Structure formats: C-alpha cells, structure tokens
Amino acid sequence: MMDVAQLAGVSKAAVSKVLRNAYGVSPAMRARVESSMDTLQYRPLASARGMRGKSYTLGAVVSDVQNPFFALLVEGIVEHIGATDYELLLGPSGLETASQSRMVRAMLDRRMEGLILIAPAMSDRALGDIASRVPTVVIGRHGPAKLYDTVAGDDYLGSRLIVEHLVELGHEDISFILPSIPSGANRRRPEVARLAGYRNAMTEFGLSDHIDIVRTSWSHEGGREAGEVFRARSRRPTAVHAGADVAAFGLLSDLRGAGIAVPGEIAVVGYDNTPMSALDPLLLTTVDQFGHRMGREAARLLLGRLEGRTTSEHVLTTPELIIRSTTNGFVPVPR
Amino acid sequence: MMDVAQLAGVSKAAVSKVLRNAYGVSPAMRARVESSMDTLQYRPLASARGMRGKSYTLGAVVSDVQNPFFALLVEGIVEHIGATDYELLLGPSGLETASQSRMVRAMLDRRMEGLILIAPAMSDRALGDIASRVPTVVIGRHGPAKLYDTVAGDDYLGSRLIVEHLVELGHEDISFILPSIPSGANRRRPEVARLAGYRNAMTEFGLSDHIDIVRTSWSHEGGREAGEVFRARSRRPTAVHAGADVAAFGLLSDLRGAGIAVPGEIAVVGYDNTPMSALDPLLLTTVDQFGHRMGREAARLLLGRLEGRTTSEHVLTTPELIIRSTTNGFVPVPR
C-alpha cells in the first residue's frame, strides 16, 4: 500500500479511502491512485483489513460434504454472495456437535463477518451464543429465534404430503427412518418436524397403530441398515418414508439386492429432490424443498444483517411432492 | 492477549511464546499463562497472527461442489489436516478458469499458508505462478512439475482398463465422452490422458476406425446430451466410456428413458467409483481411483511442503476396474 501511495504521490490513508470507496476523495486523486494500483498490481490483504475494519469474508459451515442436498444449498449461497464484495469460504465441519463448534470458533478467529450454518447439530442455545457474536443465518432450523435468521422447508407439511400420497395408494404399514437427534429435541429441528408430521398424519388417517420408526441415519448406510431391519421382520412395511434421498437410495439398494420389488412390494419415498433422484432408473418419489432457493434466501438474509438489520427473519419454504416410479406402481393386496 | 498477560503477571511476548510452544519458557510461567488463558477463555485471533507469523489456515479450491468425487477428495483432505494445528477452508470456485484464479487470489489475500487445487481449469504455467507464491498441491494434474506437487490417478491406464474390458466382452463400437478442455491441452490433464488411453487402446486392438469421441461435459447433463447424440444416429455404439460416473448416470438415464437396454443394447462405463455407483439399481461398472486416498495424499504432501520440503513430489495412483451390471450382460450380435 505504501508503494501505491508513493507512486501516486499521496498518503496511505488516501489509498485506503479509494479502496473502500470512502467519502471525500477528489476524482483526480482517485484516478491517480487507481492507475497506481493497476500498474503495481496491488491487492489489499484482506486479513490486514480485517484487523481494523472489514474482513470481507463470510463463512458457511457444512457438516456433510457428501450430501448432495447440501451441495445444492451451497450453490445457492455462492450464487448470491458471488455478486457482492464478500468472499465465501466453506468450513467442512463433520456431523459432530463438537467439531461444528470448533469450526465456528475457527471462523470467528479468522474474523469472518457473517456465518451461515447448514443443518447444525447444535442446540438453539448454542446457536444463540454464536449469533450474539456474529450475524448468523441457520439453514435447516425453524424459527422463531431472536438472534438469528432461519431458512427451512416446511418439514411438517412435507411429511404429511408423503403420508397422504401413500395412504391414497392404499398403504397402511408406512415406516419412517429417523436419524439420531442431537441434544435439544424440539420441532425447530427438521428431523423432529418431519417425525411429527409423519406421526400426526398417520394418526389422522387412523393409522396410529401402524406408526413405525426405524432409527438409523440419513445416509446411504442408514438406508441400507433400515432395509436390513425391515427384511428381518416377519411382517414388512409396504411403504417407507426414508426422510432423505440419500437414505432412500441406500434402502432401494438393499431391497433390490434382496430381490424385493419396489414399489411392488415396498414403496419408497425420499426427501430433498436431489439431482440423482430424477434420474432413470432411480426415479425416486420425493419432496422438493428447493434447496437452491433456500441457499439464495440464506445469503440474502445474511447480507441483510450485514447491512444493519437486527430483527430476525424466518423463511419457511413450501415443499412439493414429486411423484416418480418408486411409489406409483403399488397395488395393495387385501389381507 | 494483554488481559491474559496481566492476569498471569507476564508480558504479551511471554503469552505469545506459550501459544506457539516456542523455546525458552519456564514451566512455571507456562502454567500460569495457560491457566490465565483458560479462565479468560482466550483464543488467539488467527488473522492477527497471520499478519506477522503463521495464519494456520490452508485452502482447498473446489471447482464443483456437486461432484461427488470431489467430495471424496475433500473428505480425505479433511481427515488428514484435521489431525494438525491447521484449519482447512474450502473455496467454491466454479468451473471457469477466471473464477478459479479469483478464488486463489482471495485465499492468498487471506494469508492462507498452503493451497490444494482440485482439478483446476488452469494452465500448467498459471499453476506454476501460484506455486511460486505459496506451497501448492494439485489434485487431478499429472507431473512432472517443478514448483508444485501433484496427485493423480493413472488416467491413461484407467481408460485402457475400460477398453480392454469392453473388447473382451466383444465390443467394437466403443465411444468416449470428452469434456471441453481448457487452454493448454496436454497429457498432464486427466481428460487428455483418458482420451489418449482410449485412443491408443482402441488402436492397439485394431479398432482405430471405431474411435468415436462425443464432446459434451462430465456431468449429468453432459451424459444426457451424449445419449441424445447417440440416439440420433443410424448406427449407435454398443458401449460407451463415459469418462466420469456423473456423466454415466446422465447417459444411463437418457438411454433407459428411451427404452434402450443397458447393457443389452449399450454398455456403459463410468469413472471414479463414487458411492452412488455401487448402489442397486445403478450398479455402474467404473474405475476406482481411490479418491479418499488421493485426498489424504494431497494433504500429506502439502504438510510436507509446510515443513520445508521444496523439491516436488508426484503421486500417481493405480486405478482398478470395478465390474458391475452396466457392462456384464452384453452379448455381441454378429453383423
């Protein structure tokens, strides 16, 4: 910066002002400084700027890099942030609460000006603590929340859409795959909301005796494990709400490997409408929660906070059922 | 830091030394400082440390967050870096050369101490420029290179394994999906090496007249487009080397949607052995290039450079063919 200032014959402060588009720089001076920056190929050190002013850096904590739905979210975020002066950096945190907190601290240590947390395994309280230190948007947590914004799909409704669809097809034995829930099991968590939606819909349709929850995880492996559980039973469900596309894929694989017809013997529904779900021969029935748009919304909210908003906003997107081949060929067999 | 120093009754310099495990601190002083840091919940600001000393931050530029193979690489990197004092941050750069360079500059502006570039769309020269400024490891580029380390699969061999397998099954009309190649088309690029492996293997098997290259991209969409191209022809290939699992998935979807049997009418081979490829009903024949291990190797190499190594190292992993259902049911029809 010193070099730029000298070449332009001005002070460092002047260069700084041009850099920040600050008030009070004559056009002539601006021109000289800019050409000086050009010829010297000057780039300000973001970490030095962050010491005193802004770091121009935003962080997104992504718990599971493998999850294609999260990739969709990230794309949406990137798209929106890319149009600003901020740089977005991703923190691969892992699924554990502890490793996620560690990543948040690491990002704070690096002077990130705002954070987007994707489906964090942290308590509402822990999120509040973070949000009290830095502008925060949480994707995959329902409002209300005082200190941070949230972006979520209406998971309760999504589950209901699935159960409705399956019941219309004649299903009664509809199982649900539930991942293990981190501390603080409340309906602000997507998995808890999806569980509640499933439970209540089942009850409303007079199927409360058929409620069946298999606890594994929302991953290929978790889907596979659920398949093993079902196959070990004397009476299998005729339909499964897998909770997530990735779990549905694992389940499909297990079932087909065991020679069980889908949807003939077991219908399978995912959640997320990941790109793979639309592909033949998968053609998974699923719920679209518009991940790309959720990512964009989260970015928009974060930018709003950076511009000074302090009241919290809560976006709830309305999911849509996408009916494909893993449910629509089912013919109920009278018992 | 001042607070910590005062509470411990020592100087800031002393605190800094304890922080860095530097030489010349008495056990008593270390203990006092450490307890002071504990009670004050002190965390050093990484960006301030980076001003003068180390930033303890490493960056990985990932061009395509959607690509599940890249996710595998990232997992490997994270696993290895996680065991050190460094923090790994990911830069979602997009596929364009320009946006990737911009991300690299952004990371440099943030004082990252080392960079891992995943399948960059940059020329060898551009990579050299980067590597002359910061320790750099490139995944998805073959050596030799003076200034940076490389980690790659033996793409030439991988293509050859595929062609061999298909020829053994009786195929002659074997097509190859090639993505558009950024500037500087040399065999250090995976796609060029895979192309060369395909070409040469075809030639060696006396099939040079059957060489057929369809230029789309290595993505679901690119696979779909290739399917459209094939279907529009009077004479379709009997087998396709899709170049990447994601392209194979897109191709499969297009073919099945059009009622073309795989592998009965067209055999399909992917590349990468992504987690989805192993799942029924996909069961894609593919080449495993051990992405997880490649990620770990890249991290190991970067750490080696940070510890002072200046000579370059080049890791080439040996790929393995994984035969599944998209090739092994083919019965050649005599013309």
Add this chain to the structure above:
DNA sequence: CTGAAAGCGCTTACAG
C-alpha cells in the same frame, strides 16, 4: 528465562 519495542498492512479518528 523474560520483556520492551518495533513492526505486519491495513483503517480510523482527527487535524488541517
């Protein structure tokens, strides 16, 4: 073994 001072590359508040 310990600490005072200078410095990393910026921005900020203030004086002119």
Add this chain to the structure above:
DNA sequence: CTGAAAGCGCTTACAG
C-alpha cells in the same frame, strides 16, 4: 479534499 499518527492483535528480533 488530504494526511500524520495511532491502533487493530499478534510475532519477531533483540537486549537484559
């Protein structure tokens, strides 16, 4: 409109 000086939170070289 412009700039000299102080300061952000650390580390580094140096003196003791």
